[in-house]
Amino acid sequence: PKSYNITLLPGDGIGPEVISVAKNVLNLAGSLEGIEFKFKEMPMGGAALDLTGVPLPEETLTTAQQSDAVLLGAIGGYKWDNNEKHLKPETGLLQLREGLKVFANLRPASVLPQLVDASTLKKEVAEGVDLMVVRELTGGIYFGKPRGFGTNENGEEIGFNTEVYAAYEIDRIARIAFETARKRNGKLCSVDKANVLEASMFWRKRVIAIAAEYPDVELTHMYVDNAAMQLVRNPKQFDTIVTNNIFGDILSDEASMITGSIGMLPSASLGESGPGLFEPIHGSAPDIAGQDKANPLATILSAAMLLKYGLGEVKAAERIELAVLDTLNKGFRTGDIYSVGNKLVGCKEMGEEVLKSV
Amino acid sequence: PKSYNITLLPGDGIGPEVISVAKNVLNLAGSLEGIEFKFKEMPMGGAALDLTGVPLPEETLTTAQQSDAVLLGAIGGYKWDNNEKHLKPETGLLQLREGLKVFANLRPASVLPQLVDASTLKKEVAEGVDLMVVRELTGGIYFGKPRGFGTNENGEEIGFNTEVYAAYEIDRIARIAFETARKRNGKLCSVDKANVLEASMFWRKRVIAIAAEYPDVELTHMYVDNAAMQLVRNPKQFDTIVTNNIFGDILSDEASMITGSIGMLPSASLGESGPGLFEPIHGSAPDIAGQDKANPLATILSAAMLLKYGLGEVKAAERIELAVLDTLNKGFRTGDIYSVGNKLVGCKEMGEEVLKSV
Ligand SMILES: CC(C)[C@H](C(=O)O)[C@@H](O)C(=O)O
Ligand SMILES: CC(C)[C@H](C(=O)O)[C@@H](O)C(=O)O
Numbered sequence: 001p002k003s004y005n006i007t008l009l010p011g012d013g014i015g016p017e018v019i020s021v022a023k024n025v026l027n028l029a030g031s032l033e034g035i036e037f038k039f040k041e042m043p044m045g046g047a048a049l050d051l052t053g054v055p056l057p058e059e060t061l062t063t064a065q066q067s068d069a070v071l072l073g074a075i076g077g078y079k080w081d082n083n084e085k086h087l088k089p090e091t092g093l094l095q096l097r098e099g100l101k102v103f104a105n106l107r108p109a110s111v112l113p114q115l116v117d118a119s120t121l122k123k124e125v126a127e128g129v130d131l132m133v134v135r136e137l138t139g140g141i142y143f144g145k146p147r148g149f150g151t152n153e154n155g156e157e158i159g160f161n162t163e164v165y166a167a168y169e170i171d172r173i174a175r176i177a178f179e180t181a182r183k184r185n186g187k188l189c190s191v192d193k194a195n196v197l198e199a200s201m202f203w204r205k206r207v208i209a210i211a212a213e214y215p216d217v218e219l220t221h222m223y224v225d226n227a228a229m230q231l232v233r234n235p236k237q238f239d240t241i242v243t244n245n246i247f248g249d250i251l252s253d254e255a256s257m258i259t260g261s262i263g264m265l266p267s268a269s270l271g272e273s274g275p276g277l278f279e280p281i282h283g284s285a286p287d288i289a290g291q292d293k294a295n296p297l298a299t300i301l302s303a304a305m306l307l308k309y310g311l312g313e314v315k316a317a318e319r320i321e322l323a324v325l326d327t328l329n330k331g332f333r334t335g336d337i338y339s340v341g342n343k344l345v346g347c348k349e350m351g352e353e354v355l356k357s358v
Numbered sequence: 359p360k361s362y363n364i365t366l367l368p369g370d371g372i373g374p375e376v377i378s379v380a381k382n383v384l385n386l387a388g389s390l391e392g393i394e395f396k397f398k399e400m401p402m403g404g405a406a407l408d409l410t411g412v413p414l415p416e417e418t419l420t421t422a423q424q425s426d427a428v429l430l431g432a433i434g435g436y437k438w439d440n441n442e443k444h445l446k447p448e449t450g451l452l453q454l455r456e457g458l459k460v461f462a463n464l465r466p467a468s469v470l471p472q473l474v475d476a477s478t479l480k481k482e483v484a485e486g487v488d489l490m491v492v493r494e495l496t497g498g499i500y501f502g503k504p505r506g507f508g509t510n511e512n513g514e515e516i517g518f519n520t521e522v523y524a525a526y527e528i529d530r531i532a533r534i535a536f537e538t539a540r541k542r543n544g545k546l547c548s549v550d551k552a553n554v555l556e557a558s559m560f561w562r563k564r565v566i567a568i569a570a571e572y573p574d575v576e577l578t579h580m581y582v583d584n585a586a587m588q589l590v591r592n593p594k595q596f597d598t599i600v601t602n603n604i605f606g607d608i609l610s611d612e613a614s615m616i617t618g619s620i621g622m623l624p625s626a627s628l629g630e631s632g633p634g635l636f637e638p639i640h641g642s643a644p645d646i647a648g649q650d651k652a653n654p655l656a657t658i659l660s661a662a663m664l665l666k667y668g669l670g671e672v673k674a675a676e677r678i679e680l681a682v683l684d685t686l687n688k689g690f691r692t693g694d695i696y697s698v699g700n701k702l703v704g705c706k707e708m709g710e711e712v713l714k715s716v
Contacts, residue, residue, distance in 0.1 A: 076553075085556070085559070088553060090553040090554060094554070120479050120480055120483045120590055120591055120592070121478050121479060121480070121590075122478055122479070122480055125478045141499075141521060141555065142554055142555075144518070147555075147556050148556050149556055149560060152522075152524055154524075156524040156525055156526060157524065157525045157560070158522055158523060158524045158525070158560070159522070159523055159555075159556045159557040159558070159559060159560025159561065160502070160520060160521060160522040160523075160556060160557055161520070161521045161522075161555045161556055161557045162518060162519070162520055162521075163499060163518060163519045163520075163521060164510075164516055164517070164518040164519075165516060165517055165518075166510055166512075166514040166515065166516045167514055167515045167516070168514060193604070193607075195434075195446060195448040196448060196452065196500055197499065197500075197505075197517075197519045198443070198505050198506050198507055198517045198518060198519055199517040199518050199519045200517070201443065201517060202507060202515070202516070202517025203517065224607070224608055225607045225608050225610075225611040226611065228586065228608045228609070228611050228612040228615075229611045229612060229614070229615035229620070230615075231612075232478055232479075232590065232612060232615040232616055233478055233615050234478075246551070247608075249551075249582070249583045250582055250583050250586045250605075250608060251586070252583075253583040253584065253586050253587045254586040254587060254589075254590060254612065256587070257586075257587035257588075257590040257591050258590055262587070
């Protein structure tokens with residue numbers, strides 16, 4: 001049988017619970033399609049800090065780089081919140097993204113008919129929302145240099161960062177976004193702040209240049225403040241959004257909350273080659289960790305993205321996607337998406353129900 | 359009688375229409391309180407570009423600086439969208455903010471009971487929302503240097519900006535925010551991205567230092583991506599938000615859309631001393647310009663903020679605020695806030711109705 005090496009990074013908080021469930025689902029979906037997985041579990045985030053003193057041990061990165069795909073639970077927690085920068089769980093995640101060179105972060109946000117009531121938006125505004133945020137993930141202000149603390153010309157203390165994009169960084173994320181839009185409804189909205197920032201003016205210029213390669217995709221531009229409004233006003237207007245690292249961080253989280261079911265949303269981070277990184281978009285939720293309350297569906301759907309985008313195993317991916325829909329149709333709900341008339345289950349039971357439908 | 363010099367900057371699109379209405383309201387409210395206004399109307403934005411070749415003529419800035427307060431309509435339009443940076447209407451606005459040294463931008467977002475249905479959020483989520491975003495307005499990535507275009511060490515073309523804050527810039531906006539929170543419900547949420555950016559770590563450190571001066575205000579911190587989510591999930595949790603220039607741009611627009619009535623929302627931009635700048639938060643809406651369709655209430659309420667925050671004329675300000683509520687209670691609505699059962703009016707008629715109640 002075909003065989004893949006998967007690195008599992010359970011991380012912190014609810015991470016280990018959701019990863020353990022997703023691993024079982026991945027195993028079953030694979031075996032039904034004649035695929036074998038070899039899993040290697042490695043420490044990362046706060047768990048790695050406690051164990052090894054750093055948020056991304058070298059061995060974790062090397063293992064991830066040498067595997068076929070990486071599935072991450074979640075990282076972070078109150079315990080490490082006041083750590084110095086190089087000792088923050090988040091820094092480990094940024095190092096992992098950089099180390100895997102996964103510059104393209106795909107974040108779907110869609111409202112399932114079964115869960116439309118979970119949105120805080122009115123039903124007529126929320127229903128039918130189905131958008132994809134393509135976020136640049138290894139550049140911009142997250143990684144730009146110079147950065148740090150210092151003093152300005154008046155001797156005053158300052159903190160500073162650099163927002164910077166090179167042409168090749170914009171070109172490659174734009175191409176991923178155009179390809180993504182082409183496979184969806186052919187509409188791409190590039191979000192920037194080109195009325196103020198040079199980095200955004202350059203972004204827009206390059207996106208327009210790349211657009212020539214995709215005459216079949218309709219390209220529009222929107223300022224980030226307007227995009228933040230339009231996501232609330234009428235999210236259905238969007239098909240695919242492409243934007244820089246920091247705007248993508250903000251807008252993809254806003255978009256995910258609009259669906260009302262952030263416990264449902266997966267993400268994929270991809271590079272030119274090499275293993276992709278797949279993770280739920282929710283955080284480590286330390287308040288409910290270890291209580292079997294977490295919703296594992298976002299991680300299960302991330303495993304489906306791993307199969308589809310990471311390994312090209314579309315059939316196994318679809319098994320998982322359909323199993324999730326099936327489980328929702330049967331009325332199984334974790335607390336975060338529960339509504340009256342449905343069956344409240346914990347993390348493990350939700351996983352077992354999905355397994356029944358794989 | 360007391361007399362004030364007011365600079366009017368109608369600007370572009372619907373700017374002239376809403377300014378003309380607000381001017382009449384200001385005049386009447388003033389005269390009923392024994393206040394006289396001397397208005398001077400000056401070109402700015404696209405209008406100034408067409409007239410003088412620059413978006414903020416020196417004479418406009420000098421007049422504004424020498425007056426007691428500045429009331430701005432709106433700027434920008436498709437016509438100038440592709441202008442070079444120094445010839446963009448937006449650049450004129452940034453120069454005006456810098457020239458007036460108005461570092462504190464107050465943006466209230468509240469849902470009026472009369473207009474709760476205008477929100478795309480469910481009624482139970484929207485009703486009772488009453489928050490204030492205090493946005494730093496003359497620093498950060500909007501003004502940080504170095505900025506521009508160039509090549510990196512590999513000879514690749516780049517575009518770049520600098521996010522930078524000095525201690526005094528954070529301290530003074532933090533103080534304004536704590537004072538604001540103190541007059542409201544005593545809760546201040548500082549929004550940053552301190553898990554990634556040094557500029558944000560420094561921001562958080564200074565805000566915490568200033569908090570010692572305000573033991574009666576409850577300070578919390580939130581990451582910007584989470585704040586973008588929480589505004590959709592449960593906007594009622596917020597009282598006062600303080601944040602940097604770019605995050606404030608994004609979050610205040612998101613917050614305003616949550617109220618569903620962006621045509622209703624005013625803003626005030628204040629410095630240590632000197633005239634404040636007051637403007638509706640909506641844009642120039644070129645698509646409805648000159649059609650008598652614009653909602654003048656945001657500009658009228660900006661005039662009320664001008665009286666209250668700019669001149670300390672609280673009584674005249676309250677006259678205007680009450681007149682606006684009264685007019686809404688009578689059922690008058692412009693198109694943007696219209697719902698069945700109310701009376702649809704244009705910009706001018708709305709202004710006349712407000713005048714009746716001043
Ligand atoms: C944890 C944090 C560093 C991270 C980010 O800002 O990218 C997270 O918010 C995300 O979006 O994956
Ligand atoms: C027009 C633009 C420069 C401006 C800004 O980004 O500050 C606007 O969006 C605002 O919020 O007042």
